[in-house]
Amino acid sequence: MKDQRIAEQSSDTRITSGQSMNARRIPGRSTNARSISSKGSNVRRLLNPAAPGSRHSGQGAGMRNPPDYGTYQFSRRELAGNILIFMLLDGVIAFLFYRSVIAFLILLPVVVPFLKARRKDLGDRRSKEILAQFTTGMQLVNASLQAGYAIENSFREAISELRKIYPDGSFIIYEFRYIISQTGLNVPIETLLLDLGRRSHIEDIRNFAEVFQTAKRTGGDMIAIIRNAVSSIQMKKETREAIEANLSGKASEQKIMSAAPILLIAYTSISSPGFLDVCYHNTLGITIMTASLAVYAAAFLWGRKIMQIEI
Numbered sequence: 001m002k003d004q005r006i007a008e009q010s011s012d013t014r015i016t017s018g019q020s021m022n023a024r025r026i027p028g029r030s031t032n033a034r035s036i037s038s039k040g041s042n043v044r045r046l047l048n049p050a051a052p053g054s055r056h057s058g059q060g061a062g063m064r065n066p067p068d069y070g071t072y073q074f075s076r077r078e079l080a081g082n083i084l085i086f087m088l089l090d091g092v093i094a095f096l097f098y099r100s101v102i103a104f105l106i107l108l109p110v111v112v113p114f115l116k117a118r119r120k121d122l123g124d125r126r127s128k129e130i131l132a133q134f135t136t137g138m139q140l141v142n143a144s145l146q147a148g149y150a151i152e153n154s155f156r157e158a159i160s161e162l163r164k165i166y167p168d169g170s171f172i173i174y175e176f177r178y179i180i181s182q183t184g185l186n187v188p189i190e191t192l193l194l195d196l197g198r199r200s201h202i203e204d205i206r207n208f209a210e211v212f213q214t215a216k217r218t219g220g221d222m223i224a225i226i227r228n229a230v231s232s233i234q235m236k237k238e239t240r241e242a243i244e245a246n247l248s249g250k251a252s253e254q255k256i257m258s259a260a261p262i263l264l265i266a267y268t269s270i271s272s273p274g275f276l277d278v279c280y281h282n283t284l285g286i287t288i289m290t291a292s293l294a295v296y297a298a299a300f301l302w303g304r305k306i307m308q309i310e311i
Contacts, residue, residue, distance in 0.1 A: 066178050069130060069171075070201040072123035074115075082118050086111045096265045097289045099280045131202055133172035135233050137162060138208070142226045151222060152183045190216045204233045243309055254303045261296050 074082070090111075094104035140161050144154035159176050166173055179192045190213040197206035208229045215225040268275055279285035 066175070066195075066199060068199045068201075069126070070199070072119045072126060074119065074122075078122075079115075082115055083111065086114045092262065092266075093293065096262065096269065097293050098286065127200075127202055130171050130200055131204060131233070131237065133166060133170060134200075134202075134205055134208075135230055135237065136165065137172040137176060138226060138230045142223060142230060145223050145226065151216075152180070152189060155179050155183075155189075188216075204236065208233065247307060247309070251307050254307060258300050258303060261292075 090104055090107050094100060094107060097103070137158055140158035141151075141154045144157040145151065147157075149157055155176050159173060159180070162170075162173050162176065175196055179189060179196075182192055183189055190209070193209035193212050194206075197209035200206075211225060211229055214220070215222055265276070279289050
């Protein structure tokens, strides 16, 4: 009987120890699961460099190489979409003006200036958005200064308000995080703003950074200086928007007039088949259509240039 009790006690001891070992192993499994999940999130962040927590929006050493906003880089989807648009335009022009596959192939190199123009348009649109976000961010920084915060802490307080306006991957949140992380490494905030102005390639931001640097070094009234600088940027923005609103009707007319020659040739080809056959597959017709296409392209580019007004 004593041997049986001893055997039962030892069996209970082994079961208890086994349960405790399993209990210790379970947290390890959950830790592995968490590590796998964190690896997946890191992969997603690397795919989106502007995402929060990625190497472009992390803290300290992970933010040593902030992006340069001077040149717009197409995403794969944007590049494929723009090439597809060009192929469609190329096909329409080759058919309406030449009725020739050879013309389609000859016009293919025009995709390079087309993509360059598209990149410039998207870059200008991004610059406007960057300036708008920067203006909003500095207004929040000025409000924090008026509340009594130091300049470095004002940027930190502004981020919490910016998150209510913009997504975490936006320009201003990333840049303010970068400024906070670098000030923690004893980098002067005026140096960071000058660097932001250089990387943004926006004159208003560069001018603001220079004024901020002068005021910081000479001990000027930071609240008044930031308020006046932001007000100046805001006035220029409102003036630009007013001009664009006044020109919106003319811009629509310019787009309609640009499409009119193409639509006219297409309508003639559909409504009167054979009417334009004399313009195709002969030297004189090809010369006339090429001259017409050149005049059309020049008028289109001239109209775009007229509608672009710099302030």
